[in-house]
Amino acid sequence: MTTDGVGAAASNQYLGQYSGVSSQTIDQLIQADSIPMNLLQNQVQDLQGQEQAWSDIRSRLTNFLNDVQDLQKSDTYNSKVANSTNTSVATISSDDTASEGSHDIIVKQLATASKWTGGRVNSVPDSKTALNITGNFTIDLNAQSDTVTGTDGEPINVPGFTIGDGKATSSKVAVDIKPGDTLNSIVTQINAQTKDTDIQASIVDNHLVFTSTQTGKAAFSVDSSSTAGLADQLGLGTPQAATNQGQSAVFSLDNLPIARNTNNVTDVLDGATITLAGVSATSGTGADATQTPTTLSLADDTSKFQGAVSKMVDQYNSLMGLVSSDLDPGDPTKADNQTGALVGDATLTQLQESLENMVTEGVSGGNPASPYKTSDSVGISFIDKNGTLGLDTDKFSKALKADPQAVKDFFYSADTDVKTGIVSNESGYATDLAKLTNSYLVNSTGNQGIIALTTAGFDSTIQDLNTQISNFQDQLTAKRAEYVTQFSALDSFMAQAQSQMTYFSSQIGAGI
Structure with missing residues (x-):
């Protein structure tokens, strides 16, 4: 017997004629039989919510890692502010290998x-x-x-x-x-x-x-x-x-006469490019004529370094805010208590504790004689009881002014092979944070991190539960058919009994 709308109406009419059992009665029985399946579906929904929560953690943790890795790049520390007192004569630019300093240039002729x-x-x-x-x-x-x-x-x-x-x-x-x-x-x-x-x-x-x-x-x-x-x-x-x-271009740099076949001079100051734009102005005449020098300067751009540290601190607070929300137990005394999606998750709790400890601990490796061995020594510390991380910019600036190399080494230090470019012996605050973060985020063939393994566990369990749900649905379909068969037989039996009773009554009334 069918269980769609038409079939249900027909079975309702037939089954209820003698026994009073309708398709609605069967639906109620099936609903009672479905309780174990509903529990399985609720488990799937909960696991999917936890998996989504971990996906959000992964995204926020990736942003944090990107900011930490910026503190492992040389241009974060060695970027320069370039200046020219007369850009119509010459300008200067540099990479992260150039040295600070100022130079006077006089351009006598441009290359053509x-x-x-x-x-x-x-x-x-x-x-x-x-x-x-x-x-x-x-x-x-x-x-x-x-x-x-x-x-x-x-x-x-x-x-x-x-x-x-x-x-x-x-x-x-x-x-x-x-x-x-x-x-x-x-x-x-x-x-x-x-x-x-x-x-x-x-x-x-x-x-x-x-x-x-x-x-x-x-x-x-x-x-x-x-x-x-x-x-x-x-x-x-x-x-x-x-x-x-x-x-050729002819110019003097700090009174040293130089000539080049180009107006973009890259081989005079290491790591710097001088761009010649025009001939220096001349004052006076004859033997008294002199050309006015233009001053080109390069200065370390500490604002980029400080900005990178501040950005990392902000991203840490964003990450930990999400972690705290996911682990929030709410108020257990309330009947309608709302908890975080990952409350009680030991893996996330471990990440929270590890990060809280690491951002205020000393660093691995580094120079034992350095005055900067902890995050607090460069201005990074918790600023409230909720574990909010802050950057004391005055303290950071003073440390940077006192010993910029030592501060840089606190965050990141490594040996780089000049010939091959291979980096080794990495150490420092950013290195430690990157290692911890990567242990959760890495997901490559043969090397799955903690989040990848956790997500794989969710997927496997959800797949197993969905298989059980599918099997249970098949059982319920069979159960419904069984109920329809049983109650149809009961109604048929009661119809026959009613017919027989009617016959006997008619015979008795006739005096037979």
């Missing part, structure tokens, strides 16, 4: 690129008209040696530069001209090779113009020997072509 301008091509009215010539030629760009004389009359060394990809000291553009080609298509063909040749072409009033993409002294030459007269037809024959020779 070489340019070669051909003669006007009068055979066509514009750059888009076909030249109706054929042939081949090459444009060659060669770096030239340059000698610059300082104010004392002594020559200044100008390091050479390479053209192209650095594998050769010259580059050559091959051009193949067909009858339909125009000045415009020739330029397109040349520029398609610029990234490999450092030669860039353009057109100015039907003149072909070639420019080196690198600054410094260089020379162009053309070879059209395979096609007689081709160079002259393109305005590239001597003496029609004119060359603007590139030059």
Whole structure:
């Protein structure tokens, strides 16, 4: 017998005719039989809530780890504030290896690129008209040696530069001209090779113009020997072509004369790049003329270091606030007491206690002679009875001013192989916190952390409970069918009994 809406109505009418048993009665019996299954479903719901709570913990713990790892990066400690007293003359930038200091620079001339301008091509009215010539030629760009004389009359060394990809000291553009080609298509063909040749072409009033993409002294030459007269037809024959020779940048840094083939100087101050933007202003005339120096400076950016520590402290408080909420037992004396999703969870309690202890403990390793061995010594401590972590910025700043290297080593210290870049012997406050946090978060093949294992346990239990629930649902379906069969038989038996009673009564009434 069916148990859908129609079937239930039919069974209600049939079963209730004699026995008074309806489909509603069967539903009530099934509901009573479902109590064990409902308990299983409640367990699944509870486990899913706990698993979601751990997912939230994992997310908050990951954010905390990211902030801790920022305290293991060298640029957190070694970032610099760069300044120039005249940015129109020169600016400075640096990486985390540069040293603090200020330097006076005077820019005498900027580096420029070489340019070669051909003669006007009068055979066509514009750059888009076909030249109706054929042939081949090459444009060659060669770096030239340059000698610059300082104010004392002594020559200044100008390091050479390479053209192209650095594998050769010259580059050559091959051009193949067909009858339909125009000045415009020739330029397109040349520029398609610029990234490999450092030669860039353009057109100015039907003149072909070639420019080196690198600054410094260089020379162009053309070879059209395979096609007689081709160079002259393109305005590239001597003496029609004119060359603007590139030059080196000349400047003095702290009165030391320097010349380079670039305006972006990276090899004068370790870890720093000086960008030349203009020639220094001159005051006076003749022998009294002097150029005004620009001061370039680099200073340690302690605000980034302090900001990273403050961010870590804030993220710790956010994490521990969530942990406390999940472990909150509420008020057991209330009938409607609301508890945290993970109240009584030993694994989370252990994480809470470990973090609380570690953020105020001393660090592993480090310099025994350092005055900074505990978090409190650099201004990190609990500021209330609820375990809120705080950063005393005045105390932190004083420690940093007194011994910046010792404070940095408190948070992170390691040995780095100069050749391989391999880091070893890591120690410090951030290292200890990262190790603890990673022991919960790591989740890779063959290396599952505490949260991954806990979540896997939830998944396994939920899967097992869902299997039991599915089996129980099958049993209830069979039980319902059994009830329908039993009560249908009972109703049928009672109908027969009623029929027999009616028959006997009729016989007795007839006096038979």
